[in-house]
Every structure is written in C-alpha cells, then in structure tokens.
Amino acid sequence: MGMLDHWQPVALSRALRKKPLGVVVANQPVALFRTASGAPAAVSDVCPHRRLKLSAGAVAGDRIQCKYHGWTFDACGNGESPGAPKMTTCTTSYDVREQHGLVWLKNRHSAPAFPHIESDGYLPICTLAHAVPAPLELAVDNFNEIEHSGTVHDTFGYDLDRMSEVKVTFESTDDEVRVTNAGPTKRINPLFAWFIGIRKGDTFHDHWTTRFSPVYSRFDHWWTSTDGSRESMVRWRLYIFFVPQDDQTTRVFSVTFAKSRYPGPGGGLRLVRWMFRREIDREIRSDVNMLYHMADYGTGIEGLKLSRFDKVLGLTRERIARVYRGQPALRVALA
Numbered sequence: 001m002g003m004l005d006h007w008q009p010v011a012l013s014r015a016l017r018k019k020p021l022g023v024v025v026a027n028q029p030v031a032l033f034r035t036a037s038g039a040p041a042a043v044s045d046v047c048p049h050r051r052l053k054l055s056a057g058a059v060a061g062d063r064i065q066c067k068y069h070g071w072t073f074d075a076c077g078n079g080e081s082p083g084a085p086k087m088t089t090c091t092t093s094y095d096v097r098e099q100h101g102l103v104w105l106k107n108r109h110s111a112p113a114f115p116h117i118e119s120d121g122y123l124p125i126c127t128l129a130h131a132v133p134a135p136l137e138l139a140v141d142n143f144n145e146i147e148h149s150g151t152v153h154d155t156f157g158y159d160l161d162r163m164s165e166v167k168v169t170f171e172s173t174d175d176e177v178r179v180t181n182a183g184p185t186k187r188i189n190p191l192f193a194w195f196i197g198i199r200k201g202d203t204f205h206d207h208w209t210t211r212f213s214p215v216y217s218r219f220d221h222w223w224t225s226t227d228g229s230r231e232s233m234v235r236w237r238l239y240i241f242f243v244p245q246d247d248q249t250t251r252v253f254s255v256t257f258a259k260s261r262y263p264g265p266g267g268g269l270r271l272v273r274w275m276f277r278r279e280i281d282r283e284i285r286s287d288v289n290m291l292y293h294m295a296d297y298g299t300g301i302e303g304l305k306l307s308r309f310d311k312v313l314g315l316t317r318e319r320i321a322r323v324y325r326g327q328p329a330l331r332v333a334l335a
C-alpha cells in the first residue's frame with residue numbers, strides 16, 4: 001500500500017466551507033470542496049488543462065470550477081470545458097468521508113479499514129489541527145516518547161527529578177506498538193490539578209497504542225494515588241493522527257475526549273471544555289515549538305544515544321516504512 005491508500009484526515013470539517021480548500025497530502029496537492037448538498041469531495045489540485053490550482057476557483061452546484069478558463073469537475077473528477085464541450089477530460093478524484101470533525105480521504109482503488117475511534121463513556125472536548133515542522137518519523141517520535149514531559153509540558157507528565165523512577169513497558173505486533181508508563185507526576189497547572197483531582201506525589205499513568213494504517217496513536221492519561229486506591233476524577237483520551245504534508249512538514253490532527261466521575265450531565269466537563277481545549281492547543285504548540293529547534297531533520301536513528309524511553313523509535317520506524325509507506329521490511333538498528 002502507498003501513503004494515500006490509507007484513510008487519513010486532511011482538514012478540519014469547520015475549515016471547509018463554501019470555497020474550495022487546497023491541501024497537500026504526502027506531496028500530492030488536493031482540492032477539497034463541498035457539493036450543493038454539503039457533501040465533501042476531493043480532486044487533484046492541478047487543473048489538467050493548464051495546471052492552475054483548482055482550489056483557487058469556486059464551487060458551482062456539484063462541481064468545482066477552475067478560475068482560469070472555467071472548466072468544471074465533479075466529485076468523480078469528470079471534467080467539462082465550456083470552450084470545447086465535445087472534449088472529454090477527467091482528473092484524479094478521491095474517496096472522501098467526514099467524521100469526528102475531520103475530512104478524510106484515500107485513493108479510490110484501496111480498501112483499508114477506517115480507523116476505529118473508541119469513545120464510549122467519554123465526552124468530546126475538541127478536534128484540532130497543527131502543522132509540525134518535521135518529517136513524519138520525527139513528528140511521531142515526539143508524541144511517542146514521554147521523557148520530554150518533564151521539561152516541555154505543564155498539564156501532564158513526570159517529575160524531571162524522579163524521571164528515573166518511571167516504569168515503561170513496550171509490546172508490539174506486526175502492525176501495532178503499545179507503550180505503558182507509570183511514575184511520579186510532575187507538579188502541574190494548579191487549576192487543572194484541583195479540577196482533575198491530582199495530589200502531590202500521585203502516579204501519572206500514560207498508555208498509548210500506535211497503529212500505522214494510517215499512522216495514529218491513542219493516548220490514555222490518568223492519575224492514581226501511589227498505592228492505586230484513589231483515582232483522579234478525570235481521564236483523558238486523545239487520538240493523534242500524523243499525516244505527512246511533504247518531506248519537511250507533518251500535519252497533526254488531534255481528537256480529544258475526557259471522562260469525568262463528577263456527578264451531573266457531562267460530569268462538569270462542558271463547563272471547562274473551553275479551558276481544556278485551550279490547554280491542549282497550547283501543549284501541542286509546545287511540541288511544535290520544540291521541533292523547530294532540531295539540529296538535524298534526518299530520520300535515521302543510527303548513531304543516536306538513545307535512552308530506555310526510546311526503544312519505541314525503532315518499533316515505529318519499521319512499521320511506518322512497511323505498513324504505511326508500503327516499503328519492503330526494514331531492519332532498524334537500535335542503539
């Protein structure tokens with residue numbers, strides 16, 4: 001399978017309105033638009049006539065119209081030219097879906113499973129998009145490693161001075177990598193700590209599973225007392241999808257949920273959703289900012305002095321290459 005053979009998010013639903021929207025997915029320019037019924041559609045963003053971006057045009061009924069000479073294309077890519085009505089033309093079109101506040105696409109001929117988002121008992125908090133200034137592998141590395149939580153984040157993570165106490169486990173199958181972490185929480189934003197019910201010295205639990213068709217991770221975050229007898233009032237569940245725009249930029253789409261044990265509808269989460277949304281956005285921006293400072297954007301891991309938290313890098317690289325990019329099985333050396 002190639003990269004566009006997987007269902008992957010390419011835009012926030014709320015960003016696709018009456019005008020077409022140009023995106024780049026795995027180096028392919030794509031024009032998204034909504035037909036008259038509001039259904040999303042996607043075609044190549046290169047007009048087959050003289051290569052203007054179709055996304056610079058407009059929507060006319062069920063068709064996208066090129067701004068240059070007025071040729072139009074339907075959701076299946078069938079084209080019509082006002083100046084040469086007998087000529088047949090067509091362009092590449094994609095399968096499109098809209099779910100969880102995101103517009104997703106894939107190649108027409110592939111038949112992958114659609115990612116299953118498990119959110120029973122959870123309340124949706126927000127769906128966000130960020131552009132990460134790094135290739136896919138480095139973006140995944142950042143979100144699949146918890147050692148940086150001691151320094152970079154302030155609403156979750158481990159106490160930097162006690163990072164050596166964090167227990168980490170790895171499990172993997174052909175197409176999945178699971179990591180669990182448990183250790184002393186860092187001091188987090190006091191308002192958060194109070195609402196979530198976190199006390200000094202509590203154990204922070206961070207479990208995630210990464211899959212590769214498309215590339216995404218599901219994170220579960222919660223806190224307990226050190227003996228496990230008391231649990232925080234709120235649990236988080238985040239799905240993060242990693243979509244390469246090109247070789248230097250990765251788009252990160254996050255779908256966040258929370259579950260509360262407070263009484264009442266939504267367990268009070270609706271009241272604080274605006275604050276949670278703001279903090280999640282800020283935390284992901286902290287990751288993005290960190291990635292601006294990489295000295296080298298190469299994706300190889302040979303020669304790196306990897307720590308006990310970094311075993312996951314080799315596991316995810318091998319599966320990104322084989323499952324997501326459709327490359328022959330790689331042997332990835334671990335330091």
Ligand code: FES
Pocket residue numbers: 047048049050051052066067068069070071
């Ligand atoms: S370039 Fe699109 S119609 Fe001519």
Ligand SMILES: [Fe+2]
Pocket residue numbers: 142143148152153287
């Ligand atoms: Fe992070």
